[in-house]
Amino acid sequence: MRIVITSSMLLMASLVLAQERQERAPEGSEPKTKVEAFLATKGRMVVKEFSPIGKISGRFGSAMELEALTVFEPGHELQKTRGLRVEITEGGRTERSNASFLDLEELEALANAVTNMQKLASQWDSAPPESYSEVVFATKGDFKLGFYQKQKDRRMFASSGIVGRASFYGEVSELPQLKAMLDKTQEKLKGQ
Numbered sequence: 001m002r003i004v005i006t007s008s009m010l011l012m013a014s015l016v017l018a019q020e021r022q023e024r025a026p027e028g029s030e031p032k033t034k035v036e037a038f039l040a041t042k043g044r045m046v047v048k049e050f051s052p053i054g055k056i057s058g059r060f061g062s063a064m065e066l067e068a069l070t071v072f073e074p075g076h077e078l079q080k081t082r083g084l085r086v087e088i089t090e091g092g093r094t095e096r097s098n099a100s101f102l103d104l105e106e107l108e109a110l111a112n113a114v115t116n117m118q119k120l121a122s123q124w125d126s127a128p129p130e131s132y133s134e135v136v137f138a139t140k141g142d143f144k145l146g147f148y149q150k151q152k153d154r155r156m157f158a159s160s161g162i163v164g165r166a167s168f169y170g171e172v173s174e175l176p177q178l179k180a181m182l183d184k185t186q187e188k189l190k191g192q
Contacts, residue, residue: 061091098161100143
């Protein structure tokens with residue numbers, strides 16, 4: 001009986017220690033963008049300014065919402081960190097959402113990728129690939145955007161996060177709307 005109790009206590013203690021280690025420094029928890037790094041800093045007051053840009057509703061109750069984001073420490077307004085917050089909401093029975101942050105520099109790369117996706121989709125209108133093809137752009141902050149084509153079937157997709165990832169499913173015809181939203185975000189952030 002003592003052996004069972006002692007073994008149980010040791011097992012519980014090791015589980016508690018493992019959980020504490022995981023909570024302290026989960027793998028991949030390092031900030032990947034300047035915005036994430038600024039938001040992760042402890043011991044100072046932070047001002048976060050969110051400006052809604054727009055929302056795209058997708059299939060199966062999914063949605064992609066964009067917000068321009070500016071963060072700074074009061075008294076240091078000249079050292080603002082700017083970027084984009086993309087929140088993906090996944091519909092269905094287990095609705096969940098996750099947000100990714102992009103720095104201003106990465107936002108420009110995403111806008112260029114969307115332009116190139118539009119061009120490629122247009123080319124595939126007249127000559128679709130014979131097999132399944134996929135185009136993906138991934139950011140440092142675990143946001144992915146792309147589309148796939150299998151013969152005549154074509155869909156846009158996006159996701160945010162790795163653990164607890166939320167996914168968006170839409171139409172490639174919504175790429176121009178997304179591009180306009182990204183351009184609007186860049187204008188807003190560069191004008192500050």
